[in-house]
Amino acid sequence: MKHSRRQFLLGLSVGVGSSIVLSGTAWADAANTLSETDPKAQAVGYKEDATKVDKAKFPTYAAGQNCGNCSLFQGKATDAYSGCTLFGDKQVAARGWCDSYSTM
Structure with missing residues (x-):
């Protein structure tokens, strides 16, 4: 046709x-993504890229920790961004990190 x-x-x-x-x-x-300059993000030292965490300021950080494998991350580890129970409707980077990182 x-x-x-x-x-x-x-x-x-x-x-x-x-x-x-x-x-x-x-x-x-x-x-809707969380900014590192957001006051809530700054309170827990959120970084969108975990490799840029100030290890002197946050000695609890360990290589391999990131939002994608944190128990507070609401998506799958393969999601680039997803919700986090700490930040309401804001989305965090799976490759990010904050001082509230938890594996439980």
């Missing part, structure tokens, strides 16, 4: 609209 130019353009506009919605969703998720 041969499609007209009009059908093609209509299909294209629907595809572009979907992309805009998906981009908006991705942006909304990014806006």
Whole structure:
């Protein structure tokens, strides 16, 4: 079946609209991630990248600890970001770390 130019353009506009919605969703998720400058994050020394934890300031940190394998992390270890019971609706990086790290 041969499609007209009009059908093609209509299909294209629907595809572009979907992309805009998906981009908006991705942006909304990014806006919901926990910032290291958030007062709650600073209170527990949250770092989005566990390898950047100040080991002198947080001697309880050990290599291999990260939010993804913490018992407070609400996602799967393979999720890049997920909820944490400490931070309400904010999402933390699975590769992150804070002083409340727990394996229990």
